[in-house]
Amino acid sequence: MPAPPPSRLSAPSERSSGASASAPALEVERIAHTYRDRSGREVRALENLWLTVSKGEVVALVGPSGCGKSTLLKLICQLTSPDAGTLRGEPAVLMFQRDLLLPWLHALDNAALALRAAGRSRGSARAAARPLFAELGLDGFEQARPDELSGGMRQRVAFARTLLSGKPLLCLDEPFGALDAITRMQMQSWLEAALLHRPRTVVLVTHDVEEAVLLADRVAVLSPRPGTVLAELEIPLARPRARTDPLVAELRERALRALGLDAARAGATGTAGIAGAAGAGTAGVAGAAGAGGERSPGPAASVRGGGGVHPAGLARR
């Protein structure tokens, strides 16, 4: 039973009217994915999920942990296939949640792995990776073994490897999720600059709403498992963006509300993370859903039901 896509909270063509002439970089329609473990127990990770990404657009996916974000990226990158629905789009490369640097290769060779995977020789892969390596602020660390690199540098090497695959669509799975707060902020600015310098189509998974607002053109908010897009939020702010910009703070609060989280309270817990708020978050979601509202579409109801958020007013302020 094909369900309609969730009502977008803004007119789709508003921001990307220029890009809409060509085919989108990614069209995900109605996909579902269920895991079955050995005992036959089923985990419905994704259900009835729709998503369209235009060329050159940066779309952030935020959602509670375990809602199927990584699964969605694996589907987009064709590492698994969906149980239902269709995916169309440009070739996509996945930057995994873990950096997956190979411990027997030094940093430059780890970045160049993308080229060697494509059949280039060791020497030519290195030569081709070197300029990007410098550009990403990694010069001087070419010969370092992965375990000699800091967390931020490891992520940059993994990002270099992802870029060097040459694919037009980048899927980044919580690239800074494992970093400490300060390094994460540095890396967010760094990624913003890197994308300004070489624009790419990006699907960025994050549990950090502030990160989503800082980096993305559009934020898609996912429901708890089985994941589906609850709301989309345009971020029509010029770059580079400042964390302290009141507009950033406001959009961040809207995204949090779309997630069913009390923005003021979640904000008080620190870096606006769903991860941080996850424990409290589930309670918060259930609470938002009303009396005994299990995992029924609580947050969706709270967003669409106009619980303080006016759909039309969201993107166009």
Add this chain to the structure above:
Amino acid sequence: MRRRAAYVLPAVALATAVVVAWELYVDLGGVDPFLLPAPHSVAGELWNSGGYLWQNFTVTAEEVLLGLALSLAVGFVAAVVIHLSPLARRAIYPHAVGSQAVPIAVFAPMLAFWWGFGIFPKLVVIALICFFPIVVTTVDALAAVDPEQLDLMRTLDAPRLRAFRLAELPSALPGALSGARIALAVGVIGAYIAESQTPTSGTYTGLGREINADLASDSTARAYAAALVLFLFAIACFYSLGLVERRLAPWTRRHRGELH
């Protein structure tokens, strides 16, 4: 230097304690020296027959090292084939297990019939004995590769064999080398079996035959001396391969400096 001493000393201390206890047991316990020679008479044999033992040792050492090389080559190829093809796994694996149970004596005459009195039939025997630990550890090491690393190779569009070469092979290397070390230790006793079971020509026939001959002629002390040489040889081989592993796979600092 002090660290190295710290690694070696415990083994030396234990050996000293055993030798002292053994000496006392033989001297004071009235043990028949043809049954159990005292350490001092074993040491005497080592001194008196040193040259003779050395010549036999070189024969055996050559057999062990070449046999191991043969078995590494064949075992490694078999492990890769088993890893890449479930069909090959089902076909080969049970036989590799079963082959461990077949006494060499059953088919040793045939090996000699095919390849004569030279070194080759002995290498085959040693390789057969070493084959199993090499295949099992290598197959396990290949199977233990992080599945996400394989997904990474897929998202980078590496064809299957290139992914194998770039990701699985290096990550399985330490495990495969551990298999080689086990095989080396087993290979020394394999050489004894090989020498015992296949006919030999030549002046020096290897320590295995040497031990059998000594035992038959009541030269028990010299048999013990020869066994001691094999004992030390196995230790030396095992730790040398540990050094090789450190060179080839320096990223696995599994034992923080220890070689085993």
